Amino acid sequence: GAGVSQSPSNKVTEKGKDVELRCDPISGHTALYWYRQSLGQGLEFLIYFQGNSAPDKSGLPSDRFSAERTGGSVSTLTIQRTQQEDSAVYLCASSLVDGPYEQYFGPGTRLTVT
Amino acid sequence: QQQVKQSPQSLIVQKGGISIINCAYENTAFDYFPWYQQFPGKGPALLIAIRPDVSEKKEGRFTISFNKSAKQFSLHIMDSQPGDSATYFCAARGGSSNTGKLIFGQGTTLQVKP
Numbered sequence: 001g002a003g004v005s006q007s008p009s010n011k012v013t014e015k016g017k018d019v020e021l022r023c024d025p026i027s028g029h030t031a032l033y034w035y036r037q038s039l040g041q042g043l044e045f046l047i048y049f050q051g052n053s054a055p056d057k058s059g060l061p062s063d064r065f066s067a068e069r070t071g072g073s074v075s076t077l078t079i080q081r082t083q084q085e086d087s088a089v090y091l092c093a094s095s096l097v098d099g100p101y102e103q104y105f106g107p108g109t110r111l112t113v114t
Numbered sequence: 115q116q117q118v119k120q121s122p123q124s125l126i127v128q129k130g131g132i133s134i135i136n137c138a139y140e141n142t143a144f145d146y147f148p149w150y151q152q153f154p155g156k157g158p159a160l161l162i163a164i165r166p167d168v169s170e171k172k173e174g175r176f177t178i179s180f181n182k183s184a185k186q187f188s189l190h191i192m193d194s195q196p197g198d199s200a201t202y203f204c205a206a207r208g209g210s211s212n213t214g215k216l217i218f219g220q221g222t223t224l225q226v227k228p
Contacts, residue, residue: 004157031214042120042203042218043158056213091157095214101146101207103216105157 002026004106006092012112013082021077021109025094032075033095033103034067038088046090049075050097082113116141118206120219127226133191135222137204140185146207148216149178149189151200158203162189194226 005024013019025032034046048056049069060066064083069075079086089110093103119138127133137147148163164171164178164187171178177190191198201223205216 033215035216035218042220043205043216045215045217048213048215050213056215059215097214101214102148102160102163103214104160105150107155107157 004092004094004104006090006106006109008109009107010110010112012114015084015113016081018078018080019082019111021079021090021111023075023077023092023094023106025073025075025092026104027073028096029094029104030072030097031095031103032069033093034075034077035091035093035105036088037091037108043091046077079111082111084113087111087113116217118204118217118219120204120222122222123220124223125225127194127224129194129196129226129228131194131226133189133194133198133224133226135189135202135204135224136186137188137219138184138186139206139217141206141208142185144206144208144217147178147180147187148205148207149176150203150205150218152203152221153200161202191224194224196226196228199224199226 007022032049035043045059051072064080067077089108091108093105095103149161150158151161152158162176175192180187201221203221204219
């Protein structure tokens with residue numbers, strides 16, 4: 001079946017602009033995660049969705065970051081007033097909630113803030 | 115407590131050799147330990163994973179060794195091939211929030227020389 005898809009694959013934006021990143025999880029996966037990977041760094045957790053609710057937002061770095069999920073499927077990560085330090089690859093992963101625990105990642109969106 | 119420490123940062127192995135990457139953790143509430151392989155420009159791909167009640171898991175040329183008492187686990191790649199050249203991340207799931215988020219190591223860049 002289809003894997004996790006993300007769009008756009010690349011996004012270049014000017015400092016101060018808002019951006020929206022989209023994630024389509026694997027069909028039937030009720031758990032959805034957003035991670036951020038900065039250049040040469042490991043993956044940093046941002047937010048977790050179970051269905052449409054987000055019980056864990058602990059990784060969002062500032063109130064400029066928000067995310068939503070609708071219909072238990074597609075999720076959008078929004079970054080307002082982008083800063084240069086927001087430049088990174090934003091990765092989405094999905095899994096079943098009740099196990100097994102395997103998280104499957106999408107290809108990511110590379111965000112560059114100029 | 116939430117950290118996963120990974121070493122080495124980079125590794126060069128000759129074709130046919132054994133690649134070994136190590137990870138250590140502190141939080142005994144972690145309940146699942148996956149390894150991911152990432153090629154440049156791609157999202158991380160799940161390689162192999164282990165639960166803490168098992169000391170070893172083998173899938174093809176890839177083996178995870180898990181030492182619960184030492185809170186350490188490692189990935190062994192037998193008969194390493196140039197196609198294995200990639201960045202490898204260990205991770206741990208669970209912890210205090212237990213929302214399923216993964217805590218990642220910093221990654222190891224593996225180069226297998228022909």
